[in-house]
Amino acid sequence: MIDWPIISVTIFLPLIGSLIIFLIKEDETTSNNIKWAALWTSIGTFVLSCLIWFQFDHSTSQYQLVEKYKWFNDFNFYYHVGVDGISLFMILLSTFLTPFCILASWENIKKRIKEYMIAFLFLETVMIGMFCSIDILLFYVFFEAVLIPMFLIIGIWGGERRVYSAFKFFLYTLLGSVLMLVAIISIYWITGTTDVEKLYELGIQVEYQNLLWLAFFSSFAVKTPMWPVHTWLPDAHVEAPTVGSVLLAAILLKMAGYGFIRFSLGLFPIASENFTMFVYVLSLIAIIYTSLVALMQEDMKKLIAYSSVAHMGFVTLGIFTFTIQGIEGAIIQMISHGIVSAALFLCVGVVYDRIHTREIERYGGLVNRMPLYSFSFMIFILASLGLPGTSGFVGEFLVLLSIFSVNTYFAVFATTGVVLAATYSLWLYRKIIFGQLIKDDLKDILDLSFREIVIFVPLILLTIGIGIYPIPILEIIEPSSQLTLEIINGKMN
Numbered sequence: 001m002i003d004w005p006i007i008s009v010t011i012f013l014p015l016i017g018s019l020i021i022f023l024i025k026e027d028e029t030t031s032n033n034i035k036w037a038a039l040w041t042s043i044g045t046f047v048l049s050c051l052i053w054f055q056f057d058h059s060t061s062q063y064q065l066v067e068k069y070k071w072f073n074d075f076n077f078y079y080h081v082g083v084d085g086i087s088l089f090m091i092l093l094s095t096f097l098t099p100f101c102i103l104a105s106w107e108n109i110k111k112r113i114k115e116y117m118i119a120f121l122f123l124e125t126v127m128i129g130m131f132c133s134i135d136i137l138l139f140y141v142f143f144e145a146v147l148i149p150m151f152l153i154i155g156i157w158g159g160e161r162r163v164y165s166a167f168k169f170f171l172y173t174l175l176g177s178v179l180m181l182v183a184i185i186s187i188y189w190i191t192g193t194t195d196v197e198k199l200y201e202l203g204i205q206v207e208y209q210n211l212l213w214l215a216f217f218s219s220f221a222v223k224t225p226m227w228p229v230h231t232w233l234p235d236a237h238v239e240a241p242t243v244g245s246v247l248l249a250a251i252l253l254k255m256a257g258y259g260f261i262r263f264s265l266g267l268f269p270i271a272s273e274n275f276t277m278f279v280y281v282l283s284l285i286a287i288i289y290t291s292l293v294a295l296m297q298e299d300m301k302k303l304i305a306y307s308s309v310a311h312m313g314f315v316t317l318g319i320f321t322f323t324i325q326g327i328e329g330a331i332i333q334m335i336s337h338g339i340v341s342a343a344l345f346l347c348v349g350v351v352y353d354r355i356h357t358r359e360i361e362r363y364g365g366l367v368n369r370m371p372l373y374s375f376s377f378m379i380f381i382l383a384s385l386g387l388p389g390t391s392g393f394v395g396e397f398l399v400l401l402s403i404f405s406v407n408t409y410f411a412v413f414a415t416t417g418v419v420l421a422a423t424y425s426l427w428l429y430r431k432i433i434f435g436q437l438i439k440d441d442l443k444d445i446l447d448l449s450f451r452e453i454v455i456f457v458p459l460i461l462l463t464i465g466i467g468i469y470p471i472p473i474l475e476i477i478e479p480s481s482q483l484t485l486e487i488i489n490g491k492m493n
Helices: 006-023 031-055 085-104 113-132 136-145 147-157 162-191 196-202 206-223 232-239 242-267 269-274 276-295 300-319 324-355 371-384 391-406 408-433 450-468 471-492
Strands: 064-072 077-083
Touching: 006 031, 006 064, 006 077, 006 085, 006 113, 031 064, 031 085, 031 113, 077 085, 077 113, 077 136, 085 113, 085 242, 085 324, 085 450, 085 471, 113 136, 113 147, 113 242, 136 147, 136 162, 136 196, 136 242, 147 162, 147 242, 162 196, 162 206, 162 232, 196 242, 206 242, 206 269, 232 242, 232 300, 242 269, 242 300, 242 324, 242 471, 269 276, 269 471, 276 300, 276 408, 300 324, 300 391, 300 408, 324 371, 324 391, 324 450, 324 471, 371 391, 371 408, 371 450, 391 408, 391 450
Parallel strands: none
Antiparallel strands: 064 077
């Protein structure tokens, strides 16, 4: 067993790395040193997260590798961190993707490289910290801190409308989060603690649950994002640099799904049941409406952004079925979407770096010049539409199975989302990859470089691996998912 604070080291190692980079004087000769320092820091963090995985006992539902320290002497606030089956893979997803993001931006970022790498490493710290938090106040601190580096990444290194998109992203998410802060203060006033485990035991009085649930929902709904508060996401994706879009889709959207499972269900089970129909309706609208909007897009990034909203609709749908299949399906869908959406945005970034446009009509016939790229893109497109044998199928199947057991009509509507996903995904692939190579600037386009192959190969292996054999993941998340259901059923009865 590990007898040193591995969770805290994993959380704060990227922050230490960013401080080291801060001390490096930036000039033409040291820019590579900054990149290598960031890369090795992120790889070290991933290795530590793998150690957490190897030490994890999947037979128990309890938090493991727990660290607890008094935060404020005058208040009952603690620095309380640990991992369970639900949070483990969210941490691994964060640490796994960060090195690839740094590699993907190796040649693309020309200005303020030092500040860029510091922002990314700080973002990694707060993401890991949020998934490890077993205290709702600590969770809130990390949850909100994500806004700072993401705001800077979009606002400084983004596209032409980057300032507008950055402020829209910031204000949308901040508004919902302020209500969550009020709810956290209320919980502390009612119970005298912000410790998640104690709150599970104590429970929240029924008369307070509806209002508190709505306050948490306002924050998580924006972050998911759910219809109709999703409009910030396409703008943020379009203007963000490629790797900004990767982390935004892969990790930041999962914060809300994680929050729904951990807090909305665990702390407010009765309110969650009361608002179930409300969540179902919003989720189904998101799945169908945003899929139809995706069909009309001319920008590749916007299309993938709208597809993300639809895929997250499946996540919220599964969570609120209150079944083991639904919760497990939602978690698998979050993991799969994290990998696949990240890969799709990286695919867009590959051709954007060469031609400097994201317009779908500007492409066609790339298979003639880029066979490796075409193959990689095909795998991720098929995973996005949920083809059996890919990671996308497992999550969607479990969610559809769970919603079918709850309401047949809702299952039919949700299934139309799968059909629409196939429509816009295959249309995108056909427009870009197939056809004749007639545009002059595409005739000399280069296939994937060695650096890009190094990025895509692990993502392809994971996409197919999870699709063929998801058992190792399901075994780990099942005890914690079962505990969540027991808490819900115990409080409802």
